[in-house]
Amino acid sequence: MSAPEDDMVLLPRPSALTFDLVAKCTTTKARAAVLTLPHGKVQLPMFMPVATQASLKGLTPKQLEETSCRLCLNNTYHLGLKPGQKTLDAIGGAHKLQSWPHNILTDSGGFQMVSLLELAQVTEEGVRFLSPHDGTPMLLTPEHSISLQNSIGSDIIMQLDDVIATTSPDHARIEEAMHRSVRWLDRCIEAHEKPDSQNLFCIIQGGLDLELRKECCKEMVARDTPGIAIGGLSGGEAKAEYCKVVDTCTDLLPDHKPRYVMGVGYPEDIVVSIALGADMFDCVWPTRTARFGNAITNSGVFNLKNAAYAYDFRPVDEGCTCTCCRPPSEGGLGITRAYIHHTAAKETAGAHLLSIHNVHYLLDLVRRAREAIIEQRYPAFAKDYFNTLYAGQTEKYPRWAVDALMGVGVDIVGGG
Amino acid sequence: MAPSEPHSLAQLPDEMFSIIKAAGNGLAPRLGRLSLPGRNVIETPHYLAITSRGVVPHVTQDTYVRDTNISGVYVGLEDFIERGPAQVPPIYKFNPPDGASPLRCFIALPENSLLVLGARRTPPVAAPSANPNRTDSIAVCTAVGFKTLRAVDYANAVEHLQPDIVVGLGDVPHGRSLGSKRIEKATDRTIQWMSDHVQSRREEVKEHNAKQAKLFAPLLPVSCLNQQYYIDSLTGELADEVSGLAIYDLISVGDLPEALQHLPRLDLTAPQTPHEVLQRIALGMDILTLPFVTAATDAGIALSFTFPARTASVTNGSHTEVLPLGTDMWPAHHAIDVSPLAEGCDCYSCTNHHRAYLQHLLAVKEMLAWVLLQIHNHSVIDRFFQAIRQSIKDTTFVEDAEAFRNTYDSAMPESTGLGPRIRGYQFKSEGRGESKKNKAPFGRLHEVKEKLPDSALPNADAGADVLEEHGFAEKQQ
Ligand SMILES: [Zn+2]
Numbered sequence: 086m087s088a089p090e091d092d093m094v095l096l097p098r099p100s101a102l103t104f105d106l107v108a109k110c111t112t113t114k115a116r117a118a119v120l121t122l123p124h125g126k127v128q129l130p131m132f133m134p135v136a137t138q139a140s141l142k143g144l145t146p147k148q149l150e151e152t153s154c155r156l157c158l159n160n161t162y163h164l165g166l167k168p169g170q171k172t173l174d175a176i177g178g179a180h181k182l183q184s185w186p187h188n189i190l191t192d193s194g195g196f197q198m199v200s201l202l203e204l205a206q207v208t209e210e211g212v213r214f215l216s217p218h219d220g221t222p223m224l225l226t227p228e229h230s231i232s233l234q235n236s237i238g239s240d241i242i243m244q245l246d247d248v249i250a251t252t253s254p255d256h257a258r259i260e261e262a263m264h265r266s267v268r269w270l271d272r273c274i275e276a277h278e279k280p281d282s283q284n285l286f287c288i289i290q291g292g293l294d295l296e297l298r299k300e301c302c303k304e305m306v307a308r309d310t311p312g313i314a315i316g317g318l319s320g321g322e323a324k325a326e327y328c329k330v331v332d333t334c335t336d337l338l339p340d341h342k343p344r345y346v347m348g349v350g351y352p353e354d355i356v357v358s359i360a361l362g363a364d365m366f367d368c369v370w371p372t373r374t375a376r377f378g379n380a381i382t383n384s385g386v387f388n389l390k391n392a393a394y395a396y397d398f399r400p401v402d403e404g405c406t407c408t409c410c411r412p413p414s415e416g417g418l419g420i421t422r423a424y425i426h427h428t429a430a431k432e433t434a435g436a437h438l439l440s441i442h443n444v445h446y447l448l449d450l451v452r453r454a455r456e457a458i459i460e461q462r463y464p465a466f467a468k469d470y471f472n473t474l475y476a477g478q479t480e481k482y483p484r485w486a487v488d489a490l491m492g493v494g495v496d497i498v499g500g501g
Numbered sequence: 502m503a504p505s506e507p508h509s510l511a512q513l514p515d516e517m518f519s520i521i522k523a524a525g526n527g528l529a530p531r532l533g534r535l536s537l538p539g540r541n542v543i544e545t546p547h548y549l550a551i552t553s554r555g556v557v558p559h560v561t562q563d564t565y566v567r568d569t570n571i572s573g574v575y576v577g578l579e580d581f582i583e584r585g586p587a588q589v590p591p592i593y594k595f596n597p598p599d600g601a602s603p604l605r606c607f608i609a610l611p612e613n614s615l616l617v618l619g620a621r622r623t624p625p626v627a628a629p630s631a632n633p634n635r636t637d638s639i640a641v642c643t644a645v646g647f648k649t650l651r652a653v654d655y656a657n658a659v660e661h662l663q664p665d666i667v668v669g670l671g672d673v674p675h676g677r678s679l680g681s682k683r684i685e686k687a688t689d690r691t692i693q694w695m696s697d698h699v700q701s702r703r704e705e706v707k708e709h710n711a712k713q714a715k716l717f718a719p720l721l722p723v724s725c726l727n728q729q730y731y732i733d734s735l736t737g738e739l740a741d742e743v744s745g746l747a748i749y750d751l752i753s754v755g756d757l758p759e760a761l762q763h764l765p766r767l768d769l770t771a772p773q774t775p776h777e778v779l780q781r782i783a784l785g786m787d788i789l790t791l792p793f794v795t796a797a798t799d800a801g802i803a804l805s806f807t808f809p810a811r812t813a814s815v816t817n818g819s820h821t822e823v824l825p826l827g828t829d830m831w832p833a834h835h836a837i838d839v840s841p842l843a844e845g846c847d848c849y850s851c852t853n854h855h856r857a858y859l860q861h862l863l864a865v866k867e868m869l870a871w872v873l874l875q876i877h878n879h880s881v882i883d884r885f886f887q888a889i890r891q892s893i894k895d896t897t898f899v900e901d902a903e904a905f906r907n908t909y910d911s912a913m914p915e916s917t918g919l920g921p922r923i924r925g926y927q928f929k930s931e932g933r934g935e936s937k938k939n940k941a942p943f944g945r946l947h948e949v950k951e952k953l954p955d956s957a958l959p960n961a962d963a964g965a966d967v968l969e970e971h972g973f974a975e976k977q978q
């Protein structure tokens with residue numbers, strides 16, 4: 086089942102991507118790169134919107150394309166339930182299902198299983214759980230996950246890992262999970278039938294124990310997957326701990342491979358994580374929060390359902406270049422805050438408009454970050470970002486962000 | 502998709518509506534042309550898409566422009582005034598630059614789309630009380646329940662909002678018949694409201710030389726004979742200000758006097774099927790509003806009829822089988838069907854997506870399902886009207902309508918699924934449903950659930966067999 090480690094080191098794994106490093110920040114660990122995937126090039130750093138069930142919250146693929154998105158996520162767990170593997174095989178995969186000509190990334194399905202099914206139990210074989218419908222005992226193995234992701238045909242697929250909460254007090258269990266994730270990676274590599282068209286990413290585990298994380302990095306890197314994810318970090322850990330883990334891992338990861346921090350995140354998290362050397366981010370939050378009438382902007386998040394916005398005829402986010410905010414004279418819709426207020430929770434189209442803005446905001450944020458990296462001004466970019474977000478009130482900056490950025494040579498509070 | 506070229510601003514106001522061909526005198530199908538400065542020239546008979554809170558349900562304004570051929574919309578003012586009268590409704594305070602129409606800018610309707618405003622949605626929700634309209638006001642259904650809209654406020658609002666066409670206020674008792682005693686009162690009120698509106702328009706023009714919406718006069722839902730005094734004022738002192746008629750009941754066109762026949766007729770009678778559309782066109786309706794389109798979309802039905810009926814109905818032994826008007830997209834048998842929603846349809850949905858995706862989206866209740874259906878269904882209606890006009894032109898309308906009636910089912914197909922969530926208040930006369938309170942967006946990372954995709958828990962019908970069959974996991978023991 087698991088191949089000898091020596092072979093791993095000697096034989097480069099087949100890969101369906103190329104990674105071209107464009108620039109490295111000379112102060113922080115931030116990087117800009119071009120990642121060429123089976124369905125086209127994407128620019129790193131990159132934000133990936135989550136189209137859970139092969140659709141992004143009411144947006145047509147054309148609208149998603151217009152936000153400049155070239156890679157979106159689908160969730161394996163959901164597509165496995167509906168439409169299911171047989172249907173995916175019959176249709177020819179998720180690209181054909183949703184008519185998305187660009188890239189798709191899928192998770193392994195394990196995370197949802199463990200997070201949501203309270204009775205899920207991890208054994209060496211796989212994740213055991215009871216069918217939510219009739220209580221029949223079921224088993225999800227690394228082989229099942231890969232087989233399903235092969236049917237989905239996503240450009241990037243994720244290994245099944247042994248996910249436990251980073252906040253778990255059971256250190257022995259965390260260590261076991263780390264080692265098991267390494268063993269499961271070997272099984273995933275073995276089971277992967279389409280390495281020439283789908284890129285399998287490993288997932289670094291090890292909780293908040295930096296020594297375990299280091300050991301995991303070493304083991305995973307030796308297996309030479311086309312890309313590397315840092316997992317288990319979208320849970321309940323303090324952000325300072327989160328930053329330490331990312332910082333520790335990126336120190337040990339090769340320069341020439343993409344690094345994906347799973348389930349992150351909010352704009353602040355992304356700005357800091359980029360400085361710590363991470364390249365790829367995903368989060369359902371921009372579209373989720375749009376449904377509640379929240380607009381994401383450089384100055385923070387505004388709930389447009391608030392009565393104050395009923396008479397606010399400014400664009401959702403002044404200066405934003407998305408289809409929703411841009412004035413008609415520039416080919417946009419010129420949607421006002423008052424109009425979002427008018428439709429919020431009453432017409433789905435209102436949420437769709439706000440989703441367009443929010444997704445565009447995050448894609449544009451990482452695009453601006455990338456530009457700053459290439460022009461060797463990422464420290465100033467990060468500083469400016471926090472300055473705008475907190476309206477210059479440095480005492481309001483989150484401690485974890487200040488410390489993490491200080492750790493990579495950027496003082497966002499002081500002068501200079 | 503490219504809309505037709507807007508006409509030049511030099512268009513003479515008199516030429517707003519011209520009848521190109523009428524099959525006969527009186528009630529007969531007719532071809533016309535509606536042209537307003539800067540808007541699409543609309544060949545009639547045609548339809549207006551019905552909006553809810555300023556938007557064609559499910560269809561964002563960019564998709565409206567890019568992926569539909571809708572040439573005009575109908576908007577109900579009641580969708581915008583829930584804060585009144587205690588507060589000034591927001592839209593009354595909106596003054597976009599360059600004197601542009603506040604309503605058009607607010608709802609981001611493209612310049613070339615025709616914008617028609619009435620007081621009520623169509624079909625309107627019937628008011629709970631028996632006599633909701635008063636001497637100087639009507640009852641309207643807003644997002645927070647029924648309110649009164651005063652005739653004078655309506656007239657003022659319309660001047661501010663600048664639609665292309667406004668339906669004047671009438672004492673129409675929606676959902677109830679107009680008893681003989683009430684007719685007189687309704688006639689008096691409507692004459693009064695319309696006269697006041699016309700008066701204020703004349704003053705407005707004198708004072709500001711403002712560009713004004715074309716005024717369509719509402720006919721009461723009784724015969725013209727039964728509202729004779731009102732008809733007299735429409736043909737008399739109001740004649741030069743009235744550019745069209747709004748019809749709430751087919752009975753009022755039955756004895757429409759010659760003097761009003763040249764006016765375009767806006768149908769607000771809420772036809773339920775394409776058969777009922779044909780019936781209205783046979784009576785000479787020019788512009789129609791069709792609530793059944795969004796109703797079909799919400800029900801998960803892809804309309805599939807063509808006019809004239811393309812396929813002859815199937816004769817099966819002794820009886821003839823009728824064709825359905827649409828396809829229910831919910832059933833699982835569409836799951837691997839990669840054909841378009843309707844054969845030969847060239848809409849965005851049909852050229853980019855397939856039945857399998859639609860079925861999937863409905864099964865997992867993804868909002869995109871209704872977006873794609875709405876695009877498709879309006880496209881079917883576009884072709885339906887285009888074919889109707891051709892048929893009138895070819896003088897084959899009567900036979901074509903007959904063949905259509907014989908080919909297609911008389912009712913819409915039953916839906917086997919559930920409609921989209923929310924969007925409920927307009928169907929009931931009660932307050933809106935508020936969604937749950939939101940969490941602080943920039944909280945700590947501990948909100949695991951916020952990071953998880955929606956409906957992450959398996960569907961309740963995902964039994965072990967389903968999971969195994971779908972290759973998701975295997976059964977144990
Ligand atoms: Zn925007």
Ligand SMILES: [Zn+2]
Nearest residue numbers: 846848851877
């Ligand atoms: Zn179609």
